[in-house]
Amino acid sequence: MTAMTPAILWQRFAEAGLVQGEAPASGEAGSPWYVRVMLGVAAWIGALFLFGFVGVSFRFVIENASGALITGAVLCVAAWLVFSSLRHNDFTGQFGLAASLVGQVLFLYGLFRLFKTERAEVYLLMFAFEAALVVFLPNFLHRVWSTLAALAALAYALGSLGLPYLGTGVIAACFAIVWLHECRWAKPASVREPVGTGAALALAWCDVNILWREAMWPWMARDGQGLPTYATHLGTLLTACVFVYMAVRLLRREDVVLGSRVGIAALAGSVALMAAAWSAPGVTAALLIMLVGYASGNRFLLGLGLIALGGYLSYFYYQMHSTLLAKSAVLAETGAVLLVARAVMLSLFDTAAGKAVRRA
């Protein structure tokens, strides 16, 4: 596609009978992902100093739970006012983001002081608080962060309830639902896009993080009892179901009949992959991010999936729940299933396109 502009694109859509009338005025273009990452990191640095200012100037705020909770909430309301009234001002946008981050840290700190322990209630309250911020604070970066924080809090809450691995599955489901239905839910794009990005980051984070959190469960599990055996499999099962759901959605989108040879092979391949990678669920989650990223034309997700896979393999090496020999067998099985899946795929597509791919 050469030298395409929004006007030419609109004309092409009009010729295809998709749109009518004049092309809409082009709005403000979104920033590239790395500009957003730069702004997010800088906002966190700014927030650390603002937090230092609050800590030194208003010591009483962090000395009692209610002070921290109220100040935290007030700062978030202030951020909402800033975002709502000065939506297109870059400085106030960054200031609102940094102020809200300080507010969120204070709110979480207040919750921990109030409950005096890491109980599920604390994480559930944090989840509700962050979810409310996602809905009400109209700023892209803020919504990405709040989604990530909300889903992380939910994962920790499930962990505290004795279901540590379920968090990954729940986050995978949120991620897949948002991205695989983006055309249907195009209306609230200002919410959908950052929520989808936040869910992707949460999934990548949970993917790697679940391993070191494993060491914390004996301490976090109620009454010092071990986790029920089904608890470790629930999350993996849910992630596997989400993966198969994704395969079904994408096959339907590409007009592939599920009962056809290609449909059956794709579903059988997905199930075989889930079975092979059962003891390495991070591989499944990373693959989910990559496939959804490619399907929606989002290169950021594709790169994030690759990073999640690399991070997972590095942590998988040090994971203590099984021997390196067992982990080696899991990786070999998964690799072999992927190779067989490729061979089957190429044999099914004995078309000109398939032959071209084979030759490339």
Place this chain on the structure above:
Amino acid sequence: MMPYRDTILAWAEQGRLTPDQTPTALRLAGVLPTPSQWLRFLDRLLLWLSTVLLAAAVIFFFAYNWQALGRYAKFALVEVPLVVAVLLAWRFGLERAAGKAALVAAALLVGALLALVGQTYQTGADTYELFTTWALAILPWVLVGQLAALWLFWIGLINLAMILYFHVFGRPLGSVIGTPQLLWWLFGLNTTVLALWETLARRGIAWLNERWALRVLATACVACITVLMVWVIVDSRHISMTPVYVYCVWIVVVYAVYRHYIRDLYVLANSLLSGIVVVTCLLSRVLFESLHADAGAFLLIGLVVIGLSAAGGWWLKTIAQEEQS
């Protein structure tokens, strides 16, 4: 993000496209992959992922050091896949993806073989020697492979060998002495490679023109020089101004090259963040240590960081819009 993805979704949000029309519009604009693009993507994904997982399985296996398995069986377990990988690379040819994947697998298996040699014969070699030997052993394959990922892996091995070398020999006078020297070496190496790579890519070597690989290298360079600058600011015993001069030159060169010549916003954003970190450290040092400022300094630095990042974000967005129009 694919071009015009946001535009089309914005039109859908405005109600100019119905939910049923949106996928068709996205497909028409080339945002959603076509069946042949899907086939190509899945082919590459399955091929590379299986290669990485199978090679990782071999490495995990030898890290386990299974005592029940004899010495010869262990060598056979790594040498047979290595020979098979080399034969496959030769059979498929290095111009095909399958051949390149086989070559990458062979390069990874050489590491497993060297580790096994060290494990079996207790050579007493340091870890940096393993990585140096590994890098030297696979250099011919890297040269003929014509694959950006393999080059990046090779440069990563050299970086790792350098870090491990300094871990052993670079700290005769304590941990503080070795680190700046190591950072200088890493910065020098990665910057040289980046400059060479960019030059060759601009001269038409297509397989080197992979922006993601160049961005990884640029990130490593920015990280090294930023840490060096922070070191100069934080460490009061540091009297050399060399990092300051090099940093200033680096920033000017990055601006000139990536703003006007190559146009890569990622590297500019990276360098901008580096500038914010350096200014933050400098202000902290001046206000807290030299002027003994208190709460007001926290607020001032916080606002400066917010102001700089907002201005930087606005500047980068302006450049991005210039490039799109």
